[in-house]
Amino acid sequence: MSSAAESAEVLEAPDAAPKLKAMRLRLHAQHQSIVVMRTDCHVCRAEGLSQRSQVLVRVRGREVQALLYQLDDGLPPDTVALSEEAWRRLAAQEGDEVQVTHPLIIESLANVRRRIYGHRLDDDAMLSIVKDVAAGRYSEVQLAAFLTASAALPLDESETLALTKAMVAVGERLVWSAPIVLDKHCIGGLPGNRTTPIVVAIVAAHGLIMPKTSSRAITSPAGTADTMETIAPVTLSMADMRRVVGEVGACIAWGGAVQLSPADEVFVRIERELDIDTEGQLIASVLSKKVAAGATHVVIDIPVGPTAKVRSAEAAAHLSQRLTRVGAQMGLTIICLQTDGAQPVGRGIGPALEARDVLAVLQGDESAPQDLAQRASRLAGVALEMGGVATEGQGYALAWETLQNGRAWQKFQQIVQAQGGMRELPLAPHLHSLEAPRAGRVVYIDNRRLARLAKLAGAPESKAAGLLMHVRLGDEVARHQSLLTIHAQSAGELSYALAYWQGEADIIKVI
Amino acid sequence: MSSAAESAEVLEAPDAAPKLKAMRLRLHAQHQSIVVMRTDCHVCRAEGLSQRSQVLVRVRGREVQALLYQLDDGLPPDTVALSEEAWRRLAAQEGDEVQVTHPLIIESLANVRRRIYGHRLDDDAMLSIVKDVAAGRYSEVQLAAFLTASAALPLDESETLALTKAMVAVGERLVWSAPIVLDKHCIGGLPGNRTTPIVVAIVAAHGLIMPKTSSRAITSPAGTADTMETIAPVTLSMADMRRVVGEVGACIAWGGAVQLSPADEVFVRIERELDIDTEGQLIASVLSKKVAAGATHVVIDIPVGPTAKVRSAEAAAHLSQRLTRVGAQMGLTIICLQTDGAQPVGRGIGPALEARDVLAVLQGDESAPQDLAQRASRLAGVALEMGGVATEGQGYALAWETLQNGRAWQKFQQIVQAQGGMRELPLAPHLHSLEAPRAGRVVYIDNRRLARLAKLAGAPESKAAGLLMHVRLGDEVARHQSLLTIHAQSAGELSYALAYWQGEADIIKVI
Structure with a gap:
């Protein structure tokens, strides 16, 4: 199998990789950069790219790491369709030449693995991670692992300082002439x-x-x-x-x-999904x-x-x-x-x-x-x-x-x-009052479950959604007096919040 | 804002949620169930579903949790396009009525969070997590958090037993009549x-x-x-x-x-991405x-x-x-x-x-x-x-x-x-021999980096890809004698593996 001829094989230089044409898919996937290519695309075969590969996409000197999906039909040949986030980050134009290749090896992941297994990170290790995070090279799974590891074994003061410095280092910085800001x-x-x-x-x-x-x-x-x-x-x-x-x-x-601390927004998204902080x-x-x-x-x-x-x-x-x-x-x-x-x-x-x-x-x-x-x-x-x-x-x-x-x-x-000027505040169309089950005094309010109730009602994605509180600790209330009003943008969200309230009647305790 | 009228609002029962028509997108996204809906879809508005929401998709009694993307155009109105995985799991047919709603609250995530913060999990808590994992309710971020938490503070013996029992409980089980299997x-x-x-x-x-x-x-x-x-x-x-x-x-x-231990395959996918075990x-x-x-x-x-x-x-x-x-x-x-x-x-x-x-x-x-x-x-x-x-x-x-x-x-x-019968073994088209840099004896072989080299060459996704070893520990080799041959399905993968080898020349040490 190993012959003299094989070592003579000439490898293509990366910039000779085959080119495809950019197409705007108008697919909204939040922060996620997605590229869609045909299942039979020759670039996928040549590069060994399969569905859900992480890929590196290059357009005129800009590059972004993206998730690859494959489509059996519906795309012209030699085309790469880009989600809105990829389109924006690449500043792509319809028909631009696009290169799709394997991404670089993410060396800093070795530091994430070391951290999972309990080794502390120094300044250099932390900077290596934060640089790759800010550059969009980490998948959600990898981000979740880093954040979970720093929750399971909390960052010590020296790691916290290292993380702070790294997060400043990868972003821009404002400078003011005033001595006190x-x-x-x-x-x-x-x-x-x-x-x-x-x-x-x-x-x-x-x-x-x-x-x-x-x-x-x-x-x-x-x-x-x-x-x-x-x-x-x-x-x-x-x-x-x-x-x-x-x-x-x-x-x-x-x-x-x-771009002040750009890695922060990336971390925050994952922390939100995990509900850890x-x-x-x-x-x-x-x-x-x-x-x-x-x-x-x-x-x-x-x-x-x-x-x-x-x-x-x-x-x-x-x-x-x-x-x-x-x-x-x-x-x-x-x-x-x-x-x-x-x-x-x-x-x-x-x-x-x-x-x-x-x-x-x-x-x-x-x-x-x-x-x-x-x-x-x-x-x-x-x-x-x-x-x-x-x-x-x-x-x-x-x-x-x-x-x-x-x-x-x-x-x-x-x-x-x-x-840019004052806006008019939006008002939610679906309101629902939640009442005191008995007369008495408000002795306890659970902030966390109230926050959850408001989120189920659609906040913060729906700007008008949330809760309007009618009572405070120590207030005397009559039976059926309104404790709060749920505001929701949609009937689905309102019923979602109500289902939660019905299971958690002691969010506001009246005795 | 809180009026007497508001509490009279009638909530729709879940099965009255508006229906859409199923369309097979022929999108390949591995295990990921994806649904694509129009940005202006009335169901998204009514239910408060936004891009990258996790959604619950129901077709004729079957349901699957999926990731929602939105598309500005290219889809007929009142249509939900489904990725291959969603299509398969729902056993959907073109034109089927589809319901898309918020998913249920995943109560077991509270156990994952407790575990991240160092609390041990008992049988019930572990079963609650594994049930939801096997049912496909966890996002990749949530799976990564659970697995990272059980790596950062390793599962103790009682948790390991609990996890084993839970993984058996959520799957099917084979029974044989023989006394010894x-x-x-x-x-x-x-x-x-x-x-x-x-x-x-x-x-x-x-x-x-x-x-x-x-x-x-x-x-x-x-x-x-x-x-x-x-x-x-x-x-x-x-x-x-x-x-x-x-x-x-x-x-x-x-x-x-x-379906023996179905949660295992889910965990394995994420462990593979994190390279932890x-x-x-x-x-x-x-x-x-x-x-x-x-x-x-x-x-x-x-x-x-x-x-x-x-x-x-x-x-x-x-x-x-x-x-x-x-x-x-x-x-x-x-x-x-x-x-x-x-x-x-x-x-x-x-x-x-x-x-x-x-x-x-x-x-x-x-x-x-x-x-x-x-x-x-x-x-x-x-x-x-x-x-x-x-x-x-x-x-x-x-x-x-x-x-x-x-x-x-x-x-x-x-x-x-x-x-089902014997197959013919595939042979990779791209071979490249890696040679000893000097004459001497093979004193060290790094299994981990060899495995990485083989993976960069495309294994296991490309069946024919990998390495063919020509030496073992203790062998005497001449200068330029072949140590191993890289087998790759594509030129891209071959160059990827070679780039790694060039940076890690001591994977096989000859002195």
């Missing part, structure tokens, strides 16, 4: 805790710089970006962000639209975005409660310490505030319903939820003190005054205008 | 160690029952099913297996074709299939070597103990043999190349690899002793004699005939 963050887990737009408005009203980027929901029914998007455009480019902050001193943008990933996610956004001072809200993400004062203290220490190593001054996480903040849970609360507070509406106004003022107060605008202990009063005198609302309108 | 297994990791067809032939030649099911490759360039498939059909139904074993006393079938999963995978196949006595080959799957005598002893103990709790008598795992067995690595070695041994070809013949005889000898055909210590001699006198070859031909 503020930022804030909330460690989620508390439905309706939508203080960011209010804090940004208060802080910027005092001339401080606050280029805020926010994420979409990870495991919650709404992220700040989801909520803010119902009020104004949040998909700002880096240039947009610079312009908006230059004009009005602040912005409230979706972090995923800019670990300390190391959380710290790296938060801090990498703050560093990349050019922040120098950050105030962090840590809600603590039995069903919040952080459940005890001790856990909050541990997280604060690690955030502060890793932050310091990244050059950030960080102040963490423990706040009450026993029940939802405001009345709405879900993007548009939370936006209503935010606008009511900013507009000084007398029915506005006071808990939201107070929490926002507390966080803004710390930021004003860090920014040198208020002396220590005076921040809260100044923040509250800035809300009352309308200056925060005025600044907010400027920000919204600079981002 | 034999089986064998090899703990992989050693390229070319294809003893199974030989052992089965020897054992069955003595009238013992051996209904062997084998798997395809997990992380190796060939599984026994891949190799045997180049010789004869291995995709036998339960009824086929009963008939073949009834006729000739044994079979060599692909386990994935029968953990003790607990391995034990449950092996034992669940043996129990389901109706075996009573099992001989297990554990190759030990520095680059084999099991690297030390201690690790092999630990694995033997656990296999024996868990096996006993499942009612199996198990004998484990530690064997030499320092270098590949036989000459071929890859399905068809290994099949050549197997046939040479069975046919008594004088050029047949003696190491393969001896290993197979050792394992068969233990089986003959367990089966009461040989007295203790006499099994090896009897097995060897059965090879030499042609009775094993005769029995093997009967088995092949009963399974």
